[in-house]
Amino acid sequence: MAGTGTITEQGITLSGASYAVAGRPILSGLTLSLTEARIGIVGRNGSGKTTLLRLMAGLVAPTEGAVRIEGADPADRKAMLRHLGILFQNPDHMILFPTVGEELAFGLRQMGESAERAAAAVDALLAAEGRAHWAKAATATLSQGQRHYLCLLSVLLMRPRTILLDEPFAGLDLPTQARLARRFATLPQRLVTISHDPAAVATADRVIWLDAGRVRADGPPADVLPAFTAEMARIGEADADADLAG
Numbered sequence: 001m002a003g004t005g006t007i008t009e010q011g012i013t014l015s016g017a018s019y020a021v022a023g024r025p026i027l028s029g030l031t032l033s034l035t036e037a038r039i040g041i042v043g044r045n046g047s048g049k050t051t052l053l054r055l056m057a058g059l060v061a062p063t064e065g066a067v068r069i070e071g072a073d074p075a076d077r078k079a080m081l082r083h084l085g086i087l088f089q090n091p092d093h094m095i096l097f098p099t100v101g102e103e104l105a106f107g108l109r110q111m112g113e114s115a116e117r118a119a120a121a122v123d124a125l126l127a128a129e130g131r132a133h134w135a136k137a138a139t140a141t142l143s144q145g146q147r148h149y150l151c152l153l154s155v156l157l158m159r160p161r162t163i164l165l166d167e168p169f170a171g172l173d174l175p176t177q178a179r180l181a182r183r184f185a186t187l188p189q190r191l192v193t194i195s196h197d198p199a200a201v202a203t204a205d206r207v208i209w210l211d212a213g214r215v216r217a218d219g220p221p222a223d224v225l226p227a228f229t230a231e232m233a234r235i236g237e238a239d240a241d242a243d244l245a246g
């Protein structure tokens with residue numbers, strides 16, 4: 001995830017955003033303006049990373065405060081098609097169609113493209129990716145890494161300004177991780193990468209460390225990641241499970 005500086009737009013803003021379930025705070029008073037091109041969000045299991053992603057994606061609404069994506073409410077699905085793409089950790093949650101071609105065309109059809117134009121855009125993308133033979137391939141026969149890559153292609157076809165990546169390298173072998181990382185590095189979009197792994201965000205422009213639903217540190221990776229890594233090692237040496245119940 002190589003940092004390429006700042007994408008000058010409104011970006012993603014959180015203003016005192018909190019999220020609670022049955023009165024239990026999961027995210028507390030987050031105020032952030034995310035305009036950089038490469039943003040990493042790190043935190044240990046249960047720190048609230050996925051909940052933050054769901055908040056930014058409009059899948060849940062903040063119980064207090066506000067979230068805006070390029071000035072728009074993330075619950076506005078139509079606006080979000082252009083603003084935001086999401087690559088979930090598990091591609092099985094995203095793939096709906098029997099063939100790669102149908103899967104890729106779906107997002108464009110959602111955006112109002114005709115069947116012919118969508119099919120042409122899918123064919124052009126697959127040809128550009130050296131995977132023209134994939135168009136009629138059955139999605140069920142793809143490997144985990146290939147399914148992940150297919151989901152990325154689906155998102156790219158829709159040309160959103162920002163892509164949210166949830167643990168993008170989890171479960172992928174090292175060559176697939178390297179190939180995906182190279183692909184991410186070339187993308188003009190703003191990438192927000194959520195991971196428990198400092199290596200996944202080491203080249204970001206900005207890293208936010210989430211701890212128990214709050215921002216514990218926010219800055220360049222060289223400032224944030226050594227402290228995060230030291231703290232994770234310290235907790236691991238103590239008893240990693242002691243606060244799992246929390």
Ligand SMILES: Nc1ncnc2c1ncn2[C@@H]1O[C@H](COP(=O)(O)OP(=O)(O)OP(=O)(O)O)[C@@H](O)[C@H]1O
Binds near residue numbers: 047048
């Ligand atoms: N809908 C919900 N109902 C109750 N508790 C929830 C809900 N969503 C999240 N939580 C709790 O909020 C906390 C943060 O969860 P979240 O999945 O956001 O963490 P995370 O940082 O993504 O963790 P991981 O790295 O394990 O995926 C956890 O304690 C989780 O149990």
